[in-house]
Amino acid sequence: MRLSRYFLPVLKETPADAQIASHRLMLRAGMIRQASAGIYSWLPLGFRVLKKIERIVHEEQIRAGHIPMLMPTLQSADLWRESGRYDDYGEEMLRIKDRHGREMLYGPTNEELITDIVRAHVTSYRDLPLTLYHIQWKFRDEIRPRFGVMRGREFYMKDGYNFDLTREDALHAYNRHMVSYIRTYERMGLQAIPMRAASGPIGGDNTHEFLVLADTGESEVFYDAAITDLRLGNREVDYNDREQVAAICAEFTTPYARTDETHDPAVFEAEVPPERRRQSRGIEVGQIFYFGTKYSEPMGATVVNEKGERVHLHMGSHGIGVSRLAGAIIEAFHDERGILWPEEVAPFQVGLVNLRQGDAGTDAACEQLYAQLQAAGVEVLYDDTDERAGAKFATMDLIGLPWRLTVGPRGLKAGVVELTERRTGASEELKPQEAVARLTARFGPRRAEPDAAWL
Amino acid sequence: MRLSRYFLPVLKETPADAQIASHRLMLRAGMIRQASAGIYSWLPLGFRVLKKIERIVHEEQIRAGHIPMLMPTLQSADLWRESGRYDDYGEEMLRIKDRHGREMLYGPTNEELITDIVRAHVTSYRDLPLTLYHIQWKFRDEIRPRFGVMRGREFYMKDGYNFDLTREDALHAYNRHMVSYIRTYERMGLQAIPMRAASGPIGGDNTHEFLVLADTGESEVFYDAAITDLRLGNREVDYNDREQVAAICAEFTTPYARTDETHDPAVFEAEVPPERRRQSRGIEVGQIFYFGTKYSEPMGATVVNEKGERVHLHMGSHGIGVSRLAGAIIEAFHDERGILWPEEVAPFQVGLVNLRQGDAGTDAACEQLYAQLQAAGVEVLYDDTDERAGAKFATMDLIGLPWRLTVGPRGLKAGVVELTERRTGASEELKPQEAVARLTARFGPRRAEPDAAWL
Numbered sequence: 029m030r031l032s033r034y035f036l037p038v039l040k041e042t043p044a045d046a047q048i049a050s051h052r053l054m055l056r057a058g059m060i061r062q063a064s065a066g067i068y069s070w071l072p073l074g075f076r077v078l079k080k081i082e083r084i085v086h087e088e089q090i091r092a093g094h095i096p097m098l099m100p101t102l103q104s105a106d107l108w109r110e111s112g113r114y115d116d117y118g119e120e121m122l123r124i125k126d127r128h129g130r131e132m133l134y135g136p137t138n139e140e141l142i143t144d145i146v147r148a149h150v151t152s153y154r155d156l157p158l159t160l161y162h163i164q165w166k167f168r169d170e171i172r173p174r175f176g177v178m179r180g181r182e183f184y185m186k187d188g189y190n191f192d193l194t195r196e197d198a199l200h201a202y203n204r205h206m207v208s209y210i211r212t213y214e215r216m217g218l219q220a221i222p223m224r225a226a227s228g229p230i231g232g233d234n235t236h237e238f239l240v241l242a243d244t245g246e247s248e249v250f251y252d253a254a255i256t257d258l259r260l261g262n263r264e265v266d267y268n269d270r271e272q273v274a275a276i277c278a279e280f281t282t283p284y285a286r287t288d289e290t291h292d293p294a295v296f297e298a299e300v301p302p303e304r305r306r307q308s309r310g311i312e313v314g315q316i317f318y319f320g321t322k323y324s325e326p327m328g329a330t331v332v333n334e335k336g337e338r339v340h341l342h343m344g345s346h347g348i349g350v351s352r353l354a355g356a357i358i359e360a361f362h363d364e365r366g367i368l369w370p371e372e373v374a375p376f377q378v379g380l381v382n383l384r385q386g387d388a389g390t391d392a393a394c395e396q397l398y399a400q401l402q403a404a405g406v407e408v409l410y411d412d413t414d415e416r417a418g419a420k421f422a423t424m425d426l427i428g429l430p431w432r433l434t435v436g437p438r439g440l441k442a443g444v445v446e447l448t449e450r451r452t453g454a455s456e457e458l459k460p461q462e463a464v465a466r467l468t469a470r471f472g473p474r475r476a477e478p479d480a481a482w483l
Numbered sequence: 484m485r486l487s488r489y490f491l492p493v494l495k496e497t498p499a500d501a502q503i504a505s506h507r508l509m510l511r512a513g514m515i516r517q518a519s520a521g522i523y524s525w526l527p528l529g530f531r532v533l534k535k536i537e538r539i540v541h542e543e544q545i546r547a548g549h550i551p552m553l554m555p556t557l558q559s560a561d562l563w564r565e566s567g568r569y570d571d572y573g574e575e576m577l578r579i580k581d582r583h584g585r586e587m588l589y590g591p592t593n594e595e596l597i598t599d600i601v602r603a604h605v606t607s608y609r610d611l612p613l614t615l616y617h618i619q620w621k622f623r624d625e626i627r628p629r630f631g632v633m634r635g636r637e638f639y640m641k642d643g644y645n646f647d648l649t650r651e652d653a654l655h656a657y658n659r660h661m662v663s664y665i666r667t668y669e670r671m672g673l674q675a676i677p678m679r680a681a682s683g684p685i686g687g688d689n690t691h692e693f694l695v696l697a698d699t700g701e702s703e704v705f706y707d708a709a710i711t712d713l714r715l716g717n718r719e720v721d722y723n724d725r726e727q728v729a730a731i732c733a734e735f736t737t738p739y740a741r742t743d744e745t746h747d748p749a750v751f752e753a754e755v756p757p758e759r760r761r762q763s764r765g766i767e768v769g770q771i772f773y774f775g776t777k778y779s780e781p782m783g784a785t786v787v788n789e790k791g792e793r794v795h796l797h798m799g800s801h802g803i804g805v806s807r808l809a810g811a812i813i814e815a816f817h818d819e820r821g822i823l824w825p826e827e828v829a830p831f832q833v834g835l836v837n838l839r840q841g842d843a844g845t846d847a848a849c850e851q852l853y854a855q856l857q858a859a860g861v862e863v864l865y866d867d868t869d870e871r872a873g874a875k876f877a878t879m880d881l882i883g884l885p886w887r888l889t890v891g892p893r894g895l896k897a898g899v900v901e902l903t904e905r906r907t908g909a910s911e912e913l914k915p916q917e918a919v920a921r922l923t924a925r926f927g928p929r930r931a932e933p934d935a936a937w938l
Contacts, residue, residue, distance in 0.1 A: 033548065063559065064587070069552065069554045070553040070554075072550050075552045079937060080937060098525040102519075102622070102636075102637055103518065120582075126577065130519075141524065144518075145516055148492075149513075167557070169581055182557055407937060473936065
């Protein structure tokens with residue numbers, strides 16, 4: 029993308045009402061703009077990040093055997109009366125009347141709607157196990173929205189629902205989600221620690237939240253420092269292998285890790301040696317629940333089992349905050365100059381800076397590099413504007429692309445361009461063709477995950 | 484995808500309330516399920532089609548130089564008061580009050596919100612031309628929603644907005660959209676004819692609708708038969724070349740083609756020889772508008788031009804009905820047995836039918852074919868269920884995958900499998916490896932459009 033043809037409205041001033049780093053940086057980097065309280069437009073740069081996060085979530089859900097679909101944003105109040113939640117939910121539910129006076133609502137979550145679909149079409153144990161999910165806009169009418177997309181009112185969430193014959197099957201689905209979530213966050217460069225949590229309005233006893241450690245987190249967390257050494261990495265996971273999946277969950281949930289809601293100081297002190305006890309803050313980026321028949325009983329969602337008996341489905345629900353993750357990643361990765369995007373979610377992989385726009389030789393070298401990198405499948409933002417070098421560097425630092433390729437007349441005279449890593453600041457001079465080869469090897473066209481190529 | 488692990492709730496009965504083919508077939512093929520009046524869930528098969536349509540729209544917009552972003556579904560009423568449309572819009576606008584009593588609405592379109600963004604950040608003629616677009620859910624509170632996703636209340640639409648310095652620049656943007664739309668529809672296998680239209684609540688004098696000819700269309704259309712011979716095909720289009728783009732528009736708009744709203748019988752008879760006069764029905768799948776300063780004046784969206792004068796932006800807006808297209812494509816392509824998907828938007832490219840599930844040799848042959856096709860990047864739905872052959876064929880015909888690969892013990896004994904084209908019904912027996920080679924050559928991994936790989 030040529031910056032001169034793009035829409036990247038970076039702000040020089042720090043917006044006064046933005047209290048945390050991610051909110052400030054998303055506004056300053058031209059990623060978002062507030063449309064109304066707690067409701068944001070995703071400007072082009074922010075939209076790219078959102079799509080990259082969304083794609084990783086899709087790929088890992090599909091890898092775990094979960095099936096994507098899409099439910100609407102607006103739901104009928106009648107379904108929520110069946111579960112009893114229409115009256116329970118309180119003022120955070122946005123209630124709407126259509127032109128015929130029918131009561132509707134903007135879905136904050138979808139347990140009722142998905143249960144309605146499944147009870148209509150799934151009749152036999154042979155149709156199970158089944159996990160359906162979608163990524164859709166939700167609404168929660170927060171009384172005081174703040175922190176930008178971290179606590180917005182209209183937000184983008186992946187929510188998935190498992191339907192199983194037995195409690196054991198449903199607990200395997202729960203574990204499968206835990207492992208797929210750990211992998212999802214790791215791919216975004218994040219360590220999100222599963223912590224025993226409270227269930228809130230979803231219900232159920234088994235629930236874990238996933239928290240990214242950050243000073244600006246809304247939750248107080250207590251954990252065993254040993255947990256921060258755990259990585260799933262590139263382990264081959266067979267999501268149908270109950271023992272393997274359960275073992276990974278045990279590995280990640282055995283060290284003490286709880287939010288203030290479930291924290292038990294006595295257990296903490298008994299289990300964790302003093303030098304490994306940590307108290308910190310965390311940002312919640314996901315939560316999983318097993319709640320058994322809480323919805324299938326009132327809504328009559330049953331199947332016939334192997335013995336011909338009609339039994340209620342065992343269910344769970346599982347959410348990842350997709351729009352919130354954009355903010356959480358920035359909270360985890362930024363410095364005083366701007367964002368430090370992990371490569372997998374960076375809006376562009378490389379920023380190409382022309383130090384002397386209008387100089388024929390420099391322009392020609394930049395055009396060639398831009399064309400070669402684009403042809404190789406590298407995502408490049410080419411700053412072809414007339415700004416001076418300092419302003420160009422400041423913008424690149426602010427928007428946080430992982431690599432900067434700097435081209436100027438002096439370097440070209442010596443036959444070199446400069447490649448700079450944003451995270452470390454380390455720079456290297458090398459021949460233009462070496463730079464292309466290096467970046468192509470790193471970012472060249474990645475084949476889509478086989479089952480997700482159609483997304 | 485293995486059908487035994489998928490969620491494909493096909494219906495044996497034709498739903499009584501579905502009046503047109505696409506609505507009936509989308510319900511019967513397990514693509515959609517009504518959530519409430521005019522509001523649908525997209526079940527897994529339907530979701531795949533929706534995503535494929537969405538991707539083509541994105542790719543062609545990006546190819547034309549338009550920039551993707553994302554605006555929220557809910558908007559503040561205040562912005563719509565600035566343009567004067569809040570009171571004008573009538574009962575089709577879904578009006579909402581939040582917990583603080585603030586007036587909001589579910590966006591039916593986004594002229595006001597995008598103008599608000601642009602007026603805040605675009606100040607100079609040097610920032611132009613600029614075309615921003617998004618694909619987002621919209622709501623129109625139809626008094627009598629019907630025809631499934633063709634006239635739903637919650638619908639998925641691409642809407643784009645151009646901002647230009649002059650009327651001439653804006654008319655080039657208008658033409659650019661026309662050409663990109665023709666290409667978009669052609670990629671989906673559709674001929675959508677640009678017809679001079681009336682502008683309605685968007686405003687402006689220059690507007691064309693794009694109509695797919697179909698008996699079930701809601702519009703009456705009158706056209707010169709010569710227009711149905713026009714194809715854009717794979718012509719190289721330089722979207723910055725005003726003359727080339729204008730010439731293509733002239734080619735596609737010179738033959739008479741109008742909806743009943745703008746039809747003029749005298750002109751029709753004067754311009755079109757009797758043997759080429761056609762009267763038919765059409766489905767609207769898109770519309771483009773140039774409306775000048777209709778929004779920029781009341782909302783104060785200006786830039787400073789080359790002479791230092793402050794001038795109002797010239798604008799247009801341009802929409803493609805993404806969810807509606809799923810229905811329109813089915814209206815155009817179906818037979819008495821089911822859907823006939825064009826290859827580019829088919830939910831899967833190949834249906835693999837095991838005629839004797841449980842027979843070791845047949846199962847092994849199917850597994851191998853399935854693995855090889857998947858590895859080659861072909862999208863396969865493998866019917867590995869216990870259904871009898873007739874039922875499997877009926878399901879494949881209903882859901883309309885372009886190719887069926889049938890594997891049974893008798894054929895395997897002779898060393899062959901059967902490859903059948905859904906559209907023609909033509910079948911061919913060939914060796915399994917030949918079938919893999921044939922399908923791989925046709926569907927093997929297509930590299931994403933260079934600039935759209937991140938989507």
